[in-house]
Amino acid sequence: MDKRQDTALRAIKAISFDLDDTLWECYPAIERADQALMAFLHERCDVMKTQLTRESFYDLRASFIRRHPHLLGDVSLLRRGLLVELLQACDDHHTLAEEAYAFFYHARSQVDLYPDALPVLTALKEGYALAALTNGNADLGIIGIDHLFAEAHFATLDCPAKPEPDMFHRTCDALGIAPNELMHVGDNPETDVMGARNAGAVTVWINRTGMDWPDALEPADADITTLDELPAIVRQWGAYV
Template identity: 30%
Template sequence: MPPVCQSVRVIKAVVWDVDDTLFDYTTADRAGMREHLLAEGLLDAYGDAEQALVRWRQVTDAQWARFSAGEATFEDQRRDRVRVFLGTELTDTEADAWFQRYITHYETAWALFPDVLPVLDALAASHRHAVLSNSSIHVQDRKLRVLGVHGRFEAILCAAELGVAKPEAGAFHAACAALELAPHQVAYVGDHPEIDGRGAAEAGLLSVWIDRAGVYTSAGAPGGPHRIASLSELPALLGADTRFGAPSTFG
């Protein structure tokens, strides 16, 4: 029998991002905000609903970046999203109330992507599973319960409680520690090419970027993570990637 290669990488667990990876956040956010603005009588302030939704996403991305950089608390980034979007000075109580009314509409549109349950079923016996999100445990714990997949994960870690956010290596290493595994034994699957893809790769995990929208061409995509267009590709990737330094799927 030939000697066992010491560089074999055996992936024992998959750590998952939630929003726009497992959960179709973008669709739910757009549908929820459209209904919320209609209920609030605010659509007339914009040329059309699409302009309002684009503006909301721009504000959300900017405030989320502040939270991820440690410049705002989870609650403050929510309040500031409302204030900036409305262009109005609101008290914390007023901003919280407005955001909660939006949440009511947003939650009615919650759904998993169609490829999520099949891949979780396919990997249930072969791999352990956990969640690492740049959100709050209070948000993601409830979301995963409502979506019916909470019990699939051994651990659910979120930046608001960890005190460190992706793409910092400490966030990924905290997830590995929760599973009592080394980074090279863990795969991370997320939708953001830098925060998830490059961050996980630089932290030493097998990084898998789920690029559902085909945002980048092969030539323009950032290096580091493997790229897949559907979670249905993940089982084969985990089975095929058995060596450190296996070639990237970017080509």
């Protein structure tokens, strides 16, 4: 439902999308990738066969994050560092860590798109430049949707994670548009909606799970429960260009 209070339309020229839990459900993909990674490590290093369990892996990950909290801003660096530490007892552990990361990265990108994602992205691409903005690191090429996006930005130590404005502003700069000509769609009230609003963009909250909006936050410009509702929202903010 459109939450706008004003009647003046902004001419939307581009639409950016969060990825995890907006275009696909994140947790099952990560869980499958972690399980596949552990099987890979059991196969490649005898020490891992006896020492690496699901519980020990998650305990080490939690400990690593506590000791290196800044790496939460770059999940690829975090995962690489975690693997180097995990595999210290294995032969040539740095090389194995890179191979393990490559294996995990490919597995992590085996996602199941929500049924509404591909049709809506394909339709909107006909009239708008699309961008992918994520604090994660899924590979759009492996997923098979990279051709739909004119821009893709991932959180790194040089490009701070949402809700910081960097990704939104880099997208606008690359596309040659003003921030208020960008519409951002995402599932997270803070990182997506507040981040996009503070960057000057139009905000759409996709609420697939029926959660309540946080009382402390100003509502999004519009909210939807599926991407099928998005084209109508886009049309309310300006005609196709």
